[in-house]
Amino acid sequence: MRTKPRLAVWKFASCDGCQLSLLDCEDELLSLAGAVEIAYFAEASSAMEDGPYDLSLVEGSVTTAHDAERIREVRRQSKLLVTIGACATAGGIQALRNFADVNDYLAVVYASPRYIETLATSTPIAAHVPVDFELRGCPINKVQLLEVIAAFLAGRKPAIPTYSVCIECKRRGNLCVMVQGTPCLGPVTQAGCGALCPGCRRGCYGCYGPMETPDTAMLARQWSAMGVASRDIRRAFHSFNAWAPAFREEGEAHDD
Amino acid sequence: MDALPTATAAVLDRDGLQALIEALAARGFRVCGPVVRDAAIVYDEISGVADLPAGWTDRQAPGRYRLERRADQALFGFAAVPQAWKRFLHPPVETLWRVRQGEDGMLFSSAVETAPRYAFLGVRACDLRAIAIQDRVFCADDCRDDAYERRRRDAFIVALNCSEAGDTCFCVSMGTGPRAEGAFDLALTELLDASRHEFLVEVGSAAGEELLAGLPRRTATEPDRAAAASVVARTAGRMGRSLETAGLQELLESNPEHPRWDEVAERCLACANCTMVCPTCFCTTLEDHSDLSGGSAERVRLWDSCFTLDFSYIHGGSVRQTDKGRYRQWMTHKLATWFDQFGSSGCVGCGRCITWCPVGIDITEEAAAIRATPHIQGGDHG
Ligand code: SF4
Ligand code: SF4
Ligand code: SF4
Ligand code: SF4
Ligand code: SF4
Numbered sequence: 001m002r003t004k005p006r007l008a009v010w011k012f013a014s015c016d017g018c019q020l021s022l023l024d025c026e027d028e029l030l031s032l033a034g035a036v037e038i039a040y041f042a043e044a045s046s047a048m049e050d051g052p053y054d055l056s057l058v059e060g061s062v063t064t065a066h067d068a069e070r071i072r073e074v075r076r077q078s079k080l081l082v083t084i085g086a087c088a089t090a091g092g093i094q095a096l097r098n099f100a101d102v103n104d105y106l107a108v109v110y111a112s113p114r115y116i117e118t119l120a121t122s123t124p125i126a127a128h129v130p131v132d133f134e135l136r137g138c139p140i141n142k143v144q145l146l147e148v149i150a151a152f153l154a155g156r157k158p159a160i161p162t163y164s165v166c167i168e169c170k171r172r173g174n175l176c177v178m179v180q181g182t183p184c185l186g187p188v189t190q191a192g193c194g195a196l197c198p199g200c201r202r203g204c205y206g207c208y209g210p211m212e213t214p215d216t217a218m219l220a221r222q223w224s225a226m227g228v229a230s231r232d233i234r235r236a237f238h239s240f241n242a243w244a245p246a247f248r249e250e251g252e253a254h255d256d
Numbered sequence: 257m258d259a260l261p262t263a264t265a266a267v268l269d270r271d272g273l274q275a276l277i278e279a280l281a282a283r284g285f286r287v288c289g290p291v292v293r294d295a296a297i298v299y300d301e302i303s304g305v306a307d308l309p310a311g312w313t314d315r316q317a318p319g320r321y322r323l324e325r326r327a328d329q330a331l332f333g334f335a336a337v338p339q340a341w342k343r344f345l346h347p348p349v350e351t352l353w354r355v356r357q358g359e360d361g362m363l364f365s366s367a368v369e370t371a372p373r374y375a376f377l378g379v380r381a382c383d384l385r386a387i388a389i390q391d392r393v394f395c396a397d398d399c400r401d402d403a404y405e406r407r408r409r410d411a412f413i414v415a416l417n418c419s420e421a422g423d424t425c426f427c428v429s430m431g432t433g434p435r436a437e438g439a440f441d442l443a444l445t446e447l448l449d450a451s452r453h454e455f456l457v458e459v460g461s462a463a464g465e466e467l468l469a470g471l472p473r474r475t476a477t478e479p480d481r482a483a484a485a486s487v488v489a490r491t492a493g494r495m496g497r498s499l500e501t502a503g504l505q506e507l508l509e510s511n512p513e514h515p516r517w518d519e520v521a522e523r524c525l526a527c528a529n530c531t532m533v534c535p536t537c538f539c540t541t542l543e544d545h546s547d548l549s550g551g552s553a554e555r556v557r558l559w560d561s562c563f564t565l566d567f568s569y570i571h572g573g574s575v576r577q578t579d580k581g582r583y584r585q586w587m588t589h590k591l592a593t594w595f596d597q598f599g600s601s602g603c604v605g606c607g608r609c610i611t612w613c614p615v616g617i618d619i620t621e622e623a624a625a626i627r628a629t630p631h632i633q634g635g636d637h638g
Contacts, residue, residue, distance in 0.1 A: 028548060031547070031548040031549055032548055034548070034549065035548045035549055035550075146548065147545060149548065150545065150546050150547055150548050151546070153546075153548060153550060154546045154550060156544075156546065159543040159544065159545060161564070161566070162564075162565070162566070163528065163561075163563075163564040163565075163566070164525070164526070164527045164528060166527040166528055166529050166532070166614075167527075167528050167532065167559070167560075167561060167564070170339070170348070170528075170529060170532035170533065170559070171348035171349055171532070171558065171559055172348075173298075173339060173343060173348070174294075175293075175294040175295065175296045175298070175338055176321075176338070176529065176612055176614065178319075178614045179319055179320060179321045179611065179612055179613075179614060180295055180296070180321055180322070181320075181322075184614070186527070186614075187525040187527035187529075187614050188525065188527075201294060212564070212565050213526050213565065213579065215524070215525045215526065215579065218522070218523055218524075218525055218615060219525060219614075219615075221615075222319070222614060222615045
């Protein structure tokens with residue numbers, strides 16, 4: 001019998017939400033356990049075996065010198081490295097520190113900031129090591145995660161589209177909240193969530209980061225024509241995917 | 257649906273319309289028509305006249321839609337709804353087949369679900385033409401889509417002569433409305449004034465005639481027909497916009513490098529909404545999914561758009577890298593190359609792409625701008 005591919009799941013600076021999406025795959029967990037050997041998954045099991053690994057799923061961003069070293073070791077031990085979620089792919093919400101002085105944040109959040117050792121920035125995994133595939137989302141969609149793993153197992157390309165949320169929104173039959181008067185980031189955001197928020201009559205928050213050809217400037221112009229203040233445009237772009245270049249630059253183009 | 261030569265007509269009141277809906281349901285149709293949902297008028301399943309948007313209308317403009325109250329109780333007093341009947345006949349997501357590993361090899365099975373027999377209540381003139389256009393796409397002898405054809409053949413169509421035109425309607429320019437012409441079973445015109453609320457019903461097929469015969473109705477008089485004709489004439493006079501079609505195909509095909517394409521590309525988000533809501537756009541993509549065990553797989557077909565990079569991807573990259581190339585593909589296909597491919601325009605003037613474009617790009621305005629300063633030649637299709 002063919003030996004099963006070895007899977008590892010790693011956590012860096014993150015909220016665990018993406019790993020939870022994996023555990024949330026209740027029905028599929030058994031088939032997953034049948035298809036791969038879960039060699040390292042500290043959050044969910046006692047599996048803490050040494051590498052090398054065939055597939056590493058990496059959650060979280062790099063915010064400490066120690067993690068910057070650790071991700072290199074993960075990369076060395078992994079044949080394929082896939083980042084999962086906005087933190088690992090774009091630096092996450094914690095990348096807001098990149099726009100400010102991290103010591104100011106520390107002083108606000110911690111009683112004794114002198115015990116905190118941290119880098120001045122939160123950066124995506126790809127800023128440190130080569131990444132084979134980036135799965136977007138805050139959090140990721142479990143169906144997409146299973147698709148990536150199944151594609152890896154079959155040696156095929158994962159069917160993860162990079163077009164706008166609008167396409168999913170229209171397929172789903174949602175009414176366009178933007179045309180009905182609610183600002184929405186869907187036109188510049190990558191699909192993947194199934195147009196969840198417009199389906200609940202809310203504008204898209206941009207959880208999946210910039211789509212393949214994001215025209216953020218034009219969308220921002222339209223938002224402003226709808227009466228959205230400059231500061232709110234900046235904040236909309238500077239959230240979970242603030243450090244993704246297209247969103248970073250568009251946010252910076254608007255005053256706080 | 258065999259067309260009948262006689263223009264048989266009758267008049268129904270609201271109870272007659274209710275009886276029409278019930279008769280369709282009794283014949284096993286899933287009756288769909290306009291309802292109010294999410295601050296809009298959309299097509300969905302209905303069980304009676306009470307489900308219809310009595311007293312509601314829409315106010316449409318480029319990139320803008322609002323649901324509003326009417327002064328009267330009209331049931332069909334609104335313009336084109338956000339998504340056409342395309343959703344029903346050409347579903348946005350459809351699993352085509354599944355395959356699993358059997359003992360002696362792979363076992364394929366069709367996954368196309370048997371659709372209900374639909375009855376569509378209120379198919380507007382432009383949408384009726386759009387259905388005819390998609391029929392040419394999906395029912396062509398050399399590339400037939402069996403599932404589409406089945407859904408289409410089973411469908412009962414109650415067309416609607418428009419009594420209301422929206423700010424983004426331009427069917428008169430396209431020769432597609434506001435009078436419903438083409439293959440329908442019955443066609444309604446809403447007759448509403450201080451003294452009455454009735455519907456002139458014209459017969460378009462034997463099935464329509466048979467159905468109508470069982471409904472409480474009265475014979476249509478000459479004044480009824482005249483009233484219906486004036487409803488249509490009034491609507492025709494209220495078109496929100498127009499599109500000059502003379503020589504349009506030649507104009508667009510000979511101006512691939514017109515500076516207007518760069519200008520519209522500045523505004524276009526390449527979000528694909530226009531293609532999704534267009535009742536004639538038919539493009540799809542395929543996704544193959546294998547499961548974790550490697551024991552089974554399926555092929556899913558999804559609505560696609562020429563605004564995505566993947567759409568024009570061939571080995572080495574996407575052919576249409578720029579928003580300019582993609583907007584030009586969409587508009588040129590709708591208004592020009594569609595003639596070469598299917599023998600008609602790909603646009604029926606419903607205005608959906610204008611209303612539902614998040615930044616309000618207007619295909620009629622873009623065409624007019626190119627017409628204003630034509631004949632700037634060029635050959636780069638980048
Ligand atoms: S609601 Fe948002 S995501 Fe949906 S079509 Fe409109 S702009 Fe796009
Ligand atoms: S191109 Fe626009 S106006 Fe023409 S049929 Fe399509 S959606 Fe309607
Ligand atoms: S305009 Fe684009 S999406 Fe629509 S039918 Fe043509 S190629 Fe397909
Ligand atoms: S374009 Fe014409 S047929 Fe279509 S909704 Fe408007 S008035 Fe009716
Ligand atoms: S024309 Fe409008 S709806 Fe179409 S892709 Fe461009 S921005 Fe989106």
